[in-house]
Structure formats: C-alpha cells, structure tokens
Amino acid sequence: MRRRILVRATVVLVAALLLATPGAPASPAQATPAVARDPAVITTWDAIAVRTIVVQGLKPPPVAQLYLGFVSAAIYNAVVTIDGRFAPYTTQPRPPAHASPEAAAATAAYRVLAVYFPASAEQLTADYQAS
DSSP states (O other), X not given: OHHHHHHHHHHHHHHHHHHHSOOOOSOGGGXXXXXXXXXXXXXXXXXXXXXXXXXXXXXXXXXXXXXXXHHHHHHHHHHHHHHOSSOOSSOOOOOOTTOOHHHHHHHHHHHHHHHHOGGGHHHHXXXXXXX
C-alpha cells in the first residue's frame, strides 16, 4: 500500500513538472496564449480516482493501476492539447482559444471514471461540480 502511494505520488510529481516545464509547442497551430496553471486539479482528481477505483470499486492493485493509467492518459491528452507544448497520445480536436487546462483535466478524469465506474456516478458528479 505504501509503495503504491509512493508510485502515485511520483507520477503526480512528474505530471506537475511536465506542466510547469517550458518547451517548444507541438505545432505552431496549437500554440495558445499563456494561461494560469494550477496542478492541484491533477492531484485532486488523482485522489478521486484512487477513491473511486480502489475504495469504492474494490479493484485489486494490478487492475487498479490499469484504470489509474486510463485516467492519467486522459488528463495528459486533455492538458497537452490545450497547452500545445507537447504532443498528445492521440489526435485531439482543436480546443477553443482560451480553454482552461484545469477544466480539461477535471473533465477528462470525470468522463473516464464515469464510464468505468457507473456505480460511483453520483459522487463523481458531485466532485466534478465542485471542481
């Protein structure tokens, strides 16, 4: 359990560093004006994902890691598509000019968790509305 928490904390730290590290845009067409970034949304939704997958969904560690990976990949794709500094895992639609990376991260995590854990839909909806 302690190792799993350490691994998750490391993943969150790396994601936060990637969001804060300047770099070249993935393509000039995706470059957008600088927007304020708050990596707390990632750690918040990571905790929500752990609660939903492990505590409420009762998934064992190997399966839980798979679902946590789905959530992390969705958040990454959503944020880097808006940010434009890195290439997403898959092609994404072009975001509006002043899209919020925080809102995109929360929406991506919410949608993945809602699809795979419909029994937690009520709590997830409350979490999403709060964010």
